[in-house]
Amino acid sequence: MTTESTGSSTDRTESADGFDxxxxxxxxxxxxxxxxxxxxxxxxxxxxxxxxxxxxxxxxxxxxxxxxxxxxxxxxxxxxxxxxxxxxxxxxxxxxxxxxxxxxxxxxxxxxxxxxxxxxxxxxxxxxxxxxxxxxxxxxxxxxxxxxxxxxxxxxxxxxxxxxxxxxxxxxxxxxxxxxxxxxxxxxxxxxxxxxxxxxxxxxxxxxxxxxxxxxxxVDGPRRHTEVVDVHLIVRRGGEVLLARRANTGYADGLLHAPSGHTEDGEDVRAAVIREAEEEVGLRLAPQDLRVALVMQHRGPGTAPRIGWFFEADHGAGGTPVNGEPDKCSELGWYALDALPDDMVAYCRAGLDAYRAGERFVLHWHEDDDPVAYEATARRVVTLPMSGQQGQGAVRR
The missing domain is CATH 3.40.50.150 (Vaccinia Virus protein VP39)
Structure with a gap:
């Protein structure tokens, strides 16, 4: 709808219908x-x-x-x-x-x-x-x-x-x-x-x-689709995982999330998670410390889809976790994998639940009016069967 301003020829900040x-x-x-x-x-x-x-x-x-x-x-x-x-x-x-x-x-x-x-x-x-x-x-x-x-x-x-x-x-x-x-x-x-x-x-x-x-x-024509690739680190301490509470980022602040980030130009996913682990939680991981845990395509409410790679590492590999970005993280904590808290970013919680259940490839597609935070009643995860498995995928949570 046009909202052009009108008024005098030198000061035209007030419109004909009266707003300034x-x-x-x-x-x-x-x-x-x-x-x-x-x-x-x-x-x-x-x-x-x-x-x-x-x-x-x-x-x-x-x-x-x-x-x-x-x-x-x-x-x-x-x-x-x-x-x-x-x-x-x-x-x-x-x-x-x-x-x-x-x-x-x-x-x-x-x-x-x-x-x-x-x-x-x-x-x-x-x-x-x-x-x-x-x-x-x-x-x-x-x-x-x-x-x-x-x-x-x-x-x-x-x-x-x-x-x-x-x-x-x-x-x-x-x-x-x-x-x-x-x-x-x-x-x-x-x-x-x-x-x-x-x-x-x-x-x-x-x-x-x-x-x-x-x-x-x-617009010359359809362009090749591209997606951001993000990486997530699941640090295991027995039956517990390390989570960080987001702060001052403008996205999901106050919610828990695994240490994470996204790949930079020319960077592979393993190099990216090693870099993010050192930046966020002070761990100096070697490639042999990492195991692929889960691959998830996910879409936030009203946003473009992304590809997320979740890697697993044992506690002690690369040192002791510390809060490396206190301006973006208010606390680190260990949480039971089989009793994860609800105040988490929804797709991260869904990814960890799928990982615990032994799933390795999942989709997590928010509806546009979904909250970013986890909701137990929202069923957004679809598991994708691996080669040799039967079925077309099932919604789990």
């Missing part, structure tokens, strides 16, 4: 914004000169018509109307039902489908498009990078993202700097073109002083 980007301390209710939304020159495109400026830009950014265009966060449908008028087949999505109601009225007779849905995950049933268009939408989403990855997956090979974004407000700026957006798109698109729009007064109905820009990114 410098004092924005609550989520915007876009249904409440509907009555005045189109008063902003670049929203309603009521002025012929502003409308012509946006039409010229769309003609430059969009492929030749007819193309399948997905307008995400369409607001009242002004850009969708321009695209449809240029001969494109348009599908528009907005999260606010009142916005959708106005967009449907504005787009009557154009053949445009207007849907109520989340711009980050639009309800499209597997459909693909030539263009994903979004104007001042990405900055409102909780995880812009995740949205970009999903939007790229909605494109056909050679499709393009057309994004208009900016940074508004003087005291407490909001928005997305162009550098952040370019970095996020670099691994997703073959070509990324950015252009400043701040000096284009025709687009905004007058001069502006804040940062406004457009990004056109072309």
């Amino acid at each position: 980007f410098d004092t924005l301390d609550r989520p915007i209710d876009w249904n409440e914004a509907v009555p005045h939304f189109d008063d902003a020159p670049d929203h309603g495109l009521r002025d012929a000169d502003v409308r012509a400026a946006w039409a010229d830009r769309l003609a430059q950014w969009l492929p030749p018509a007819p193309a399948d265009v997905l307008d995400l966060g369409c607001g009242t449908g002004s850009l969708a109307l321009l695209a449809a008028g240029q001969g494109h087949r348009v599908t528009a999505v907005d999260s606010a039902p009142r916005m959708v109601e106005h967009a449907r009225a504005k787009l009557t007779g154009t053949g445009t489908e207007v849907l109520v849905g989340d711009a980050a995950r639009p309800p499209l049933d597997g459909r693909r498009f030539d263009v994903v268009l979004a104007r001042h939408v990405l900055w409102t989403l909780p995880d812009p990078e995740a949205a970009l990855r999903h939007w790229c997956a909605l494109l056909r090979p050679g499709g393009r993202l057309v994004l208009v974004e900016g940074v508004w407000g003087g005291q407490s700026p909001v928005g997305l700097p162009v550098a952040r957006l370019a970095r996020a798109l670099a691994p997703l698109a073959g070509r990324v073109h950015t252009e400043s729009l701040s000096s284009e007064a025709r687009l905004w109905g007058g001069p502006v002083t804040d940062e406004r820009y457009a990004v056109v990114a072309v």
